[in-house]
Amino acid sequence: MGSNESCRQLDRNRLSAGDDASARVRGAYGSAPDTVSHSMLGIGGLFEEMASYGISRAALIANTGIELAALDDPAARMTHLQKILLFRNVQRLSPRPGVGLFAGQRQRLSDFGVLGYALASSATLGDALAFGVKHVRLAGPVLEKSLRVEDGVAIFEGHDPFELGDLLPLVTEFWFSSTHSVIGRILERPFPSQRLLLPYPAPKHAPLYSEIFQCKVDFNAGTMQWHFDAALLKTKCPNANPITARMCAEFCNRMLQSFNHDEPELIRTVRSACLNGVGGFPSLLDVAAQINVSPRTLHRRLAEFGNSYQAILDDVRRRLAEEYLRNTALSIEEVAARTGFSEASNFRKAFKKWTNELPADYRRRTSPWTN
Numbered sequence: 001m002g003s004n005e006s007c008r009q010l011d012r013n014r015l016s017a018g019d020d021a022s023a024r025v026r027g028a029y030g031s032a033p034d035t036v037s038h039s040m041l042g043i044g045g046l047f048e049e050m051a052s053y054g055i056s057r058a059a060l061i062a063n064t065g066i067e068l069a070a071l072d073d074p075a076a077r078m079t080h081l082q083k084i085l086l087f088r089n090v091q092r093l094s095p096r097p098g099v100g101l102f103a104g105q106r107q108r109l110s111d112f113g114v115l116g117y118a119l120a121s122s123a124t125l126g127d128a129l130a131f132g133v134k135h136v137r138l139a140g141p142v143l144e145k146s147l148r149v150e151d152g153v154a155i156f157e158g159h160d161p162f163e164l165g166d167l168l169p170l171v172t173e174f175w176f177s178s179t180h181s182v183i184g185r186i187l188e189r190p191f192p193s194q195r196l197l198l199p200y201p202a203p204k205h206a207p208l209y210s211e212i213f214q215c216k217v218d219f220n221a222g223t224m225q226w227h228f229d230a231a232l233l234k235t236k237c238p239n240a241n242p243i244t245a246r247m248c249a250e251f252c253n254r255m256l257q258s259f260n261h262d263e264p265e266l267i268r269t270v271r272s273a274c275l276n277g278v279g280g281f282p283s284l285l286d287v288a289a290q291i292n293v294s295p296r297t298l299h300r301r302l303a304e305f306g307n308s309y310q311a312i313l314d315d316v317r318r319r320l321a322e323e324y325l326r327n328t329a330l331s332i333e334e335v336a337a338r339t340g341f342s343e344a345s346n347f348r349k350a351f352k353k354w355t356n357e358l359p360a361d362y363r364r365r366t367s368p369w370t371n
Contacts, residue, residue, distance in 0.1 A: 040071055040078065044111035045178060046090055047071075049103035053095055060089050080304075083142055084167070091170050098205035100170045101212055104177020109185050118248030120186050121241045126233030128186055131249065136306065142171050144303045149230045153194065158224040160199075161303045169200050176226050177212060188238050190214075193228050197221035264305050266291075267312060270298075274316040281317070281340045284309045318354040321347070325363040332359050 047057055058068055064085040066078050078086075090099060109116030115135055122128035133147050144159040158175060160168055176196070183191045193215035202219040209217045213226075273287045282290070287309065288298040302308055317339045324335040336347030351359045 040073070041112050041115060042107070042178065043083075043086070044108065045103040045106035045181075046086075046174065048106045049099060050090060050094065053093075055093050059093060060086060062089060064089065080142065084164070087142070087167055087171055087174075091167060097203065098173065098208045100173030101177045101205075101208050104174050104179075105181050105212065107178040107181045109182065112182070114248050116182070118245060119182065120237065120239045121244040121248060122186075122237050123240045123242070123245070124233065124237060125183065125187060125235045128237060129183075129233065141175075141306060143175055143224070144306070145175070149233070152230050153227050154230040154233060156226040159303065160224070161300055169198075169203060172198065172200075172224060173209075179226070180213060186237055186239075187235060191228070192232075193226065195225075195227040197223050197225040197227075199224050266301055267305060267307055270302070270309065270312050271316060274313050281313060314350075314354065318351070321351055321359065322355075322362065322366075325359055326366045335359065 047060060050060055051057075057071060061068065061071070064078075064082045066082050066086065070078070090103075096102065109120050112119070115132070118135075119128040119132055122131060129147055133145065136145055142164070144161050146157050148155050148157070156176070156179065158172065164171055180191060180193070193213040195215050196209060196213055196217040198217070198219050198221055200219065206217070206219065215227075269291060270287055273290055274281055284295050284298065288295045291298070293301070299309065302312075321335055321339045324330050324338060328335075330338070332347070333344045336342075336344040339347065341347035341350065348359055351357070351362070355362060357365075
């Protein structure tokens with residue numbers, strides 16, 4: 001039986017047996033929880049930590065539908081459900097509280113493949129983290145993740161779209177600890193934190209959080225956030241190399257594109273709605289009405305696929321802008337208007353953010369109209 005069919009059969013078995021966790025995951029994905037897939041990147045620390053307790057890789061993937069050979073196959077993919085079942089096995093088999101924290105600290109840049117080397121070769125920590133957030137799908141996220149800056153504080157924030165229940169602390173510990181470890185390896189020095197806010201009660205091993213992150217930890221905070229000084233985003237990476245960074249970035253982009261043939265119908269529908277809007281680009285409210293769901297449901301379903309309405313809309317606008325700049329003689333102001341900007345200055349800022357290049361520079365580089 002193949003990996004996907006094994007996953008489907010396991011899901012049916014667990015649902016019939018009344019497994020609430022699997023039911024929640026299935027509910028999040030509708031009738032096909034194996035339609036969203038990720039590579040095997042970013043789980044090396046889990047296997048290494050569990051191996052230190054004498055737990056084999058075979059035991060960790062038991063009943064997940066993941067084949068042992070897939071763990072070493074760069075072309076292999078696993079589903080959200082399979083990854084959640086992997087975490088469930090870790091939780092069940094671990095003899096040590098706080099296994100997610102310890103496993104995360106074992107994470108190496110090489111555990112993330114080319115993505116890891118792309119992060120390390122970035123010019124600054126801010127560049128590395130922006131790249132990591134953009135390409136987070138390559139690491140197979142279970143939580144929905146974002147990074148923002150508010151009043152001089154950088155905030156990593158997570159959301160739990162799958163209602164993981166008692167599995168949430170383990171998944172959260174592994175994410176935050178892995179990120180903490182990877183940043184330290186990028187900078188080649190310990191990374192200072194300011195505060196952790198977590199949505200669940202303090203576990204018995206709560207002191208481990210403070211030991212690892214060296215900051216104040218608030219449990220039952222109603223949110224999932226990790227704060228650090230935003231000034232650190234300007235820190236230069238000791239292994240910065242523009243040539244290596246560009247090569248790795250191009251490879252990562254090709255990897256992301258390899259997922260597109262399996263792109264969920266929902267994302268294709270939203271993209272089409274954005275592209276074909278009459279009188280301008282539609283709002284989230286408009287698109288939700290078109291497909292007969294509530295805005296909240298649309299937001300949740302897109303988050304299940306590691307996406308958002310704004311990200312899809314921005315991608316459509318960027319592609320349109322590139323097309324106009326490359327293949328027409330429209331002025332920058334006209335291109336701005338056609339991509340939904342009332343001011344050309346705002347369009348220039350957005351295009352710079354999307355492509356790291358100003359519209360005029362992109363046109364000079366790519367368009368026959370400038371020759």
